[in-house]
Amino acid sequence: MPEDPTLAEEGSQQPVRAFVLHSGGIDSSVCLYLAAEAFGIENTVALSIYYGQRHAVEIDAAQNICDRLGCEHHIIKGLDLPESMLTRKDSIIPNVSYDELGPGISPTYVPFRNGNLLSCAAAIAQSQYGVALYFGAHAEDAQNWAYPDCTPEFIGAMANAIYVGTYHQVRLITPLEWLTKKDIIDWGTRLRVPWELTWSCYKGESLHCGLCPTCRARNEGFIAAGQIDPTQYAIDPYAPASPPTDADDEIPF
DSSP states (O other): OOOOOGGGTTTTOOOOOOEEEOOOOOHHHHHHHHHHHHOOOOGGEEEEEEOOTTTTHHHHHHHHHHHHHHHHHEEOOOOOOOOOOTTTSOOOOOOOHHHHHHHHHHTTTOOOHHHHHHHHHHHHHTTTTEEEEEEEOOOOHHHSSSSGGGSSHHHHHHHHHHHHHTTTOOOOTTTTTOOOOHHHHHHHHTTTTOOGGGOOOOOOOBBBBBBSHHHHHHHHHHHTTOOOOOOOSSSSSSHHHHOHHHHHHHHOO
């Protein structure tokens, strides 16, 4: 049980539980392991939400990670969000890095997705005597306002709304808010997060594509952390180019 008095009312007889908004990715998996470390596995509950995402394979990843950890896992279905690049399978996700996308909203942004997911999770946490709600937003998601619902401004506003709106029963916990992907991988490695079970790619294919912004950020994070990336990519973005063959030099007539 946590010793922080801000996480539970003094003298409260209610069970103390932590809920984690868990997508099955690197960031939310680190949050899951942090919550289990602070509250105990038996008091940690993962929430995965299906909102029509094309990469619903991430929910399978979340289930596998929860099975490995041994914590409770709930899948919430039926959240209806506006169409976006992440909910339309016929949309083409760019094969570039986030840096190459430049400043401004990312094309893979889903309108107010995190606001909706956090509201749903907060309601469940309050109804099941949760006092902490973990959310894995980090500094690189907020950079250049690529995802405005990951910025400190958004997090502060949502934290206040959740705390007030749940009669001061649920607090939003964002332990990764100021960290880079490298920092998160460093931390998760110490926690023994099973990276091979996590999922990042937005395309929703059988393997990580290796080329979309999230795949590139994932691979770059492992490289920066000096860690072996266990991910199987369909295409390795950093593989050396194949040397030219004699056929390449031939001039067609």
